[in-house]
Amino acid sequence: MSFTRALVAISACKVFQTMSPLVLPGQVFLPNSSVYNESVNSYFAAFEREVVPExxxxxxxxxxxxxxMTASVAANTKLAVRGGGHTMWAGAANLQGGATVDLRNIKGVVLSNDNTTVSVGAGETWGSVYEKLIPLGLMVAGGRMLDVGVAGLTLGGGLSYFTGKVGFVADTVTNFEIVLASGQVVNANKDTNTDLFAALKGGSNNFGIVTKIDYPVFAHKYMWGGMSAFQAPSEPELFKAFTDFATAPTGDVDAQVILSVGFDTSIGVELSVASQYYTKQVEVITPPPSLAPFSAIQPQVFSSLRSDTILGFVAEQNAYNVPGARQLFFSATFKPDAALQQQIVEKWRDIIEPLKTAEGLAIYLVFQTLTKEMLQKSAASGANSFGLDTADGPIVSLLINPVWKSQADDSRIIAALTELVAAVDTLATAAGKYSKYRYLNYSFGTQNPIDGYGEASKANLKAVSKKYDPTQFFQSNVPGGFKLS
Structure with missing residues (x-):
């Protein structure tokens, strides 16, 4: 079928409705159909569910x-593209009054004959991947939530339980299958389209629609970890233990700590949670030395430390999710410093105090370290887009995660947390600990994380975009995600 490129953008849905019986049979769905409703209501956050595509x-x-893609470019239509639908801000992967391409029917978790590589369809979630691999005693460095999409997490970088050993999830990829704006289906790997291969590692949705990703597989059955919860008086000890872990002269690449501080109106108190993980397959009865300082802090409100499969740990994390809630992510980054963490928490307390009247409010600060060993492994894995040098490490990625119920509170909560991000940057700068890097998958729509990759990385991404998308369709006609302009 041939198409003549229109001079002005027209309705993508009219184009696809005309084509559907011939080339996209049973794949175009209109409002009020069961498939349409399921798709819209399957987004993780309320903000994306409230977007109404045509x-x-x-x-x-x-x-x-x-x-x-061929039809869209020819007709100059606008599109949104979604995988797991976990990005929270409105318009990230959905398009008001336009056509949204839902990739969740592009399935497949297929092992190579020698069990060294798994090919995963862009519509899969990490839970599906683990359900396939764990019974075989195999594992991949992937996401830490069951329902997070494989493609979105990887294109934004991706953090896993194995980050200390392998770098970002994107660093482990051996091949991307991607459909370009031209409609051409190509592979990008270390031998073919190498510039595109590097750009896709952190470059998000700026180059085409990724339909399959290959990852290396390794033997792995179980690990040690879980959560330990503390009340506010334990914060100074926790921040010291966290900073000591992050700045250890020789870091433990098998260990990981995620430290959160949160307030939930449903319980009315502030809690801190140290999520600790040790991926080395040994019989762990007591915490490994690198994590022992966290277990030594007392008193603890509860502890779930144990040996388990990765599926058990991601299910534990998933239990705290609230699908369909009004919720967002904001991101900041700084170098590890216990005193700075305490200042950030104090500023957070000041800013959220007026927000506590919001119905169903819960707000979390989540601190994760990108260790120097992780950044070294990332660099050794080949070119990527993050713009991070090993000398930048260690750094702390801060996720700010508010959850609430009423649309009436949207504006004040978003404004307050935008203020908090600016305050974190100011405090970090004053302490000489500021980092311009922003983890893309934790960033709000106004944060421009690609700017944080640095001028050289961004210039390279633009050059790759112009090479593989010469009409710049993904910059002008796919408004969702973080653009290069």
Whole structure:
């Protein structure tokens, strides 16, 4: 089928409705159909569920995506593209009054014959990947939530339980299958389209629609970890233990700590939680030395430390999710410093105090360290887009995660947490600990994390974009995500 490029953008859904019986049979869905409703209501956050697309397109293969791209470029239509639908801000992966391409029918978790590589369809979630691999005694460095999409997490970088040993999830990828704006289906790896391969590692949705990703597989059955909860008086000890872990002269690449401080109106008190993980497969009865300082802090409100499979740990994390809630992510980054963490928490307390009247409010600060060993491994894995040098490490990625119930509180909560991000940057700068890097998958829509990669990385991403998308369709006609302009 041939198409003539329109001079002005027209309705993508009208184009696809006309085509559907011929080349996209049973793949275009209009409002009030059960498939349309399920798709819209499957987004993780309320903000994306409240976006009303004109239609949903559900391709079954990369060939279907090729047809969609060819038609879209020819007709100059606008599109949104979604995988797992976990990015929270409105318009990230959905398009008001436009066509949203839902990739969740592009399935497959397929092991190579020698069990060294797994090929994963862009519509899969990490829970599906683990359900396939764990019974075989195999594992991949992937996401830490069951329902997070494989493609989105990887294209934004991706943090895993194995981050200390492998770098970002994107650093482990051996091949991307991607449909370009031209409709061409190509592979990007260390031998083919190498510049595109590097750009996709952190470059998000700026180059095409990724339909399959290959990851290395390794033997792994169980690990040690869980959560320990504390009340506010324990914060100074926790911040010291966290900073000592992050700045250890020789870091433990098998260990990981996620330290959160949160307030939930449903319980009315502030709690800190140290989530600790040790991926080395040994019989762990007591915490490994690198994590022992966290277990030594007393008193503890509860502890779930144990040996378990990764599926058990991601299910534990998932239990705290609230699908469909009004919730967002904001990101900041700084170098580890216990006194700075305490200052950030104090500023957080000041800023959230007036917000406590918001119905169903819970607000969390989540601190994670990107150790020097992690950044060294990332650099050794080949070119990527993050713009991080090993000399930058260690750094702390701060996720700010508010959850609330009423739309009436949206503006004041977003304004307050935007203020908090600016305050964190100011405090970090004053302490000489500021980092411009922002973890893309934790960033709010106004934060421009790609700017944080640095001028050289951004210039390279733009050059790759112009090479593989010469009409700049993904910059002008796919408004969701973080653009390069």
């Amino acid at each position: 239609c949903i397109i559900k391709p079954n293969s990369s060939a279907d995506v090729s047809v969609i």
